[in-house]
Every structure is written in structure tokens, then in C-alpha cells.
Amino acid sequence: MAVIDYYEILGISKKATANEIKKAYRKLARKYHPDLNPNNKEAEQKFKRINEANEVLSNPENRKKYDEYGEHWQHAEDYEKAKQQQKQYTKQQGSQGSSRRYTDEEFSDLFGSMFGGGSSRTHGGQVKFRGQDFNAELQLDLKDVYTAHKRTLTVNNKNIRITIPAGIENGQVIKIKGHGGKGVNGGPNGDLYIAFSIRNTSSFKRNGQDLYAAVDLDLYTALLGGEITVHTFDGKVKLTVKPETKNGTKVKLKGKGFPKYKKEGQFGDLYITYNIKTPTKLTAKEKELFTELSKLR
Known part of the structure; x- marks a missing residue:
């Protein structure tokens, strides 16, 4: 089995910072994501290796173990325990006159064969290890x-x-x-x-389960009141505008926000902010009427 070099997979050095690891992972994950490479087996394999490398190197504790134990990093504690047992065993055998002693390198090879699916046994049974996340x-x-x-x-x-x-x-x-x-x-x-x-490619802003949107309101409806149609995330609703509505007024549409996570049938709220649009390109008659209105005020 080929030795896995997670640093090489992400294209970074062994001295890479956490931020450099994060940037490298995101760049490669986007490039080889299965959604962007349909039916591309090579891209799938690369995407898998990229995720495995990030799983290890983005976690400081896992990274430390990997730097010391390589691809067997997940079994670092078991390795040390087994190594100590081996030392105790050889010490006992030596006190009994045995001439056979395993070197650290030999024991490392023996223990490593178990990771590769061998049948090495400890105290008469195979050691079981949980797979990598x-x-x-x-x-x-x-x-x-x-x-x-x-x-x-x-x-x-x-x-x-x-x-x-x-x-x-x-x-x-x-x-x-x-x-x-x-x-x-x-x-x-x-x-x-x-x-x-x-x-988020929609016109709504999301904050948890609540949604926020801005709605343009013409000056006449703002002054006199009326009914308008506004968009929600799942359709249109009619909304009554009160007379003399001010610019920046906010209204809440209860239950028209985003669904609450794992709470079926429950939704947040939709908050609408009115932006009053001042009319432009007035006709001579409109200017005349606005002039008369200003004199009344």
C-alpha cells in the first residue's frame, strides 16, 4: 500500500499554517467536487483524498499525530501502548535467559502490518480499530x-x-x-x-429562520394607503399599506420566513422594509398640483 502524504495532496508544505490549509482545501474541493465533475471517477477519487487530508491536517491534534505516525495516526495511542507492552515482554524474556529481542523497527513493522489488514494478535485476539471519519x-x-x-x-x-x-x-x-x-x-x-x-441568490436576506426584504412603495400609496402585492419565499401575498406610511417603515409577516430546522410546519417571520420612491419626470400638471399642495401645508 502506498504511503499517503496529505501535505502533498493539498499542495502545501509541512510548515503550512491553519489558514493556508483551509484555503488549499477549499480551492481543491471546489475544483474536484462531484457536482462539478459528473461521471468523472478520477475527480471523485481526488475529492475523496482531499477530504481525508483536510480531516487530518485541519485538526491540530490529528495533525500532530500524523506528523509522528504517518498514515497510522489514528492508532497513535494503541501504538504507544503496544510498544510499551513489547518492551516489557522483551525485558521479561531477557530476565528468563531468552536471546530474542525485537528492535523498535521490527516491532513497528509488525504493528504496521496489522493496520494494513494483517492478522497480528494481541493477548490471543485481533485488535479492532474504528475507521477514519x-x-x-x-x-x-x-x-x-x-x-x-x-x-x-x-x-x-x-x-x-x-x-x-x-x-x-x-x-x-x-x-x-x-x-x-x-x-x-x-x-x-x-x-x-x-x-x-x-x-443565497434570492432577493431575501436570511438570519436564522427570519427573512428580510425591501419593497419599493410609490409616494401616493404611502400617503393615501392602499393594497400592494409582495413576494415571499414561496409565493405572493397581498399587503395593506396604512395611510401616511413613512420611509423605512418595517412590517412583519408572521410565519412567512424560513422553515425551522427539524421542526416540521414551523417557520420564522418575513420582515418588509418600505422604500418610498419619489416620482420623477413630472408633467406640467403634476408640478402644478404639487405646488398647490405645498401652499396648503
Whole structure:
């Protein structure tokens, strides 16, 4: 099995900062994301390796273990325990007159073979290890997470059908249990962690479950009142405007915001801000009427 060099995968040096790791990962993840490279097996493999590298190097503790133990970083504690047991064993054997002692290098090779799927045993049984966790980023549009929907992801050459709950937020991470790396010697699989990157191409601003929008209001409706039609995220509604409405007035449309995460049927609110538009290109008659109105005031 070829040695995995996570630094090389991300194209960074071993002295790279956390910010440099983050930038390198995001750049490569976007380039090789399966959504942008449909039916491209090579891109899928690269995307998988990029996520594995980021999982290790973006975590300071994991990175330290990787720098010391390489691809077996997840088993650092077990390695040290086993190494200590080996030293105690050889010490005991030496006190009994045995001439066979394993060197650190020999023991490292023996222990490493177990990680590769060998049948090394400790105290009469195989040591089981949990598989590695995987990280992935999924890019969606805001409209995609307004309703719950299913989506198929390709992870480690396997298609996974998941349900994306309505109301999920930008940067939120969900765990898909058992879809990470395969366990060693019958150990449990790792988990898959999916981070959501949500683009907002709508005219609404989102803050949690609440939405915000600006609506232009003509001067006459603002002064005299009336009824207007406004857009919500899922359609149009009619709204009554009170007479003498001021510029910048805010109104709340209860329950017309974004769905609340994992709370079916519950929504935030939509806040509308009125921007009163001053009429331009007035006719001579309009100017005359406004002049008369100004004299009355």
C-alpha cells in the first residue's frame, strides 16, 4: 500500500499554517467536487483524498499525530501502548535467559502490518480499530433548503442517499453514521461529516429562520394607503399599506420566513422594509398640483 502524504495532496508544505490549509482545501474541493465533475471517477477519487487530508491536517491534534505516525495516526495511542507492552515482554524474556529481542523497527513493522489488514494478535485476539471519519462539503442554493429533499452523494466510490432537512444553515455540519472509512479487523466504520455551503441568490436576506426584504412603495400609496402585492419565499401575498406610511417603515409577516430546522410546519417571520420612491419626470400638471399642495401645508 502506498504511503499517503496529505501535505502533498493539498499542495502545501509541512510548515503550512491553519489558514493556508483551509484555503488549499477549499480551492481543491471546489475544483474536484462531484457536482462539478459528473461521471468523472478520477475527480471523485481526488475529492475523496482531499477530504481525508483536510480531516487530518485541519485538526491540530490529528495533525500532530500524523506528523509522528504517518498514515497510522489514528492508532497513535494503541501504538504507544503496544510498544510499551513489547518492551516489557522483551525485558521479561531477557530476565528468563531468552536471546530474542525485537528492535523498535521490527516491532513497528509488525504493528504496521496489522493496520494494513494483517492478522497480528494481541493477548490471543485481533485488535479492532474504528475507521477514519470523512469530511465533505456540499454546496447548495438557498432555495434548495427551503424544503426537505433527498440527494445522492458519492463517497469512497459508494452512492449514499441522504435526506437534507429543510432549514439547514450555511456552515452547518451533519453526521452520517457509519459512512466514513472502513474499520480495521472488524472494527466499526467511521462517520461522514457533511458541511453545507449555502449560496443565497434570492432577493431575501436570511438570519436564522427570519427573512428580510425591501419593497419599493410609490409616494401616493404611502400617503393615501392602499393594497400592494409582495413576494415571499414561496409565493405572493397581498399587503395593506396604512395611510401616511413613512420611509423605512418595517412590517412583519408572521410565519412567512424560513422553515425551522427539524421542526416540521414551523417557520420564522418575513420582515418588509418600505422604500418610498419619489416620482420623477413630472408633467406640467403634476408640478402644478404639487405646488398647490405645498401652499396648503
